[in-house]
Amino acid sequence: QVQLQQSGPGLVKPSQTLSLTCTISGDSVSSNSAAWNWIRQSPSRGLEWLGRTYYRSKWYNDYAPSVKSRVTVNPDTSKNQFSLQLNSVTPEDTAIYYCSRSVDDMGFDSWGQGTLVTVSS
């Protein structure tokens, strides 16, 4: 059974970088059939997919256009983790952030516990 454990700060100052990590157990970040995603949820924006990383003989990334200039999702194979970095945050980035696994065409079948990140000085 796949488990995803999120870690990272819950408070970030405006203009700084939001950084979160998701530790995987029960699967591998280098899986050839999974993708590793970050999704956020806020009252104003609902559920919003931010980006993903996945391995298919080499590493790939996809990002949402709304955050593409500010976001990076990276795998860490040595720790079986993947991370989210969101630069130049504003209060509009305040949300619950989730990491999630998607497998082939099956949707997001495993989720982290969620991290409420507040952007405030």
Added chain:
Amino acid sequence: DIQMTQSPSSLSASVGDRVTITCRSSQTLNNYLNWYQQKPGKAPKLLIYAASTLQSGVPSRFSGSGSGTDFTLTISSLQPEDFATYYCQQHYTTPCSFGQGTKLEIK
């Protein structure tokens, strides 16, 4: 980006009722449509993928149907644990996108 519109936004029903939630997309999805259930303070839970395939462990009272741009989630006989918010999600194109949610409340 593909826009997903759910209806209704909220719904009141009683235990034992049959309930249907509708999801409409702004373009055809080739059945790349999933349904999730979310309870307060929890992450969403995958219920149905590929429009009509029940995720492992999900009770059979949940079912999905539809094609093209119009999809439905049906709960055949509501149980107390089913009162939650439900979301549809398309992954036919990147970025994937979610509906705004349907909150199912106890009447």
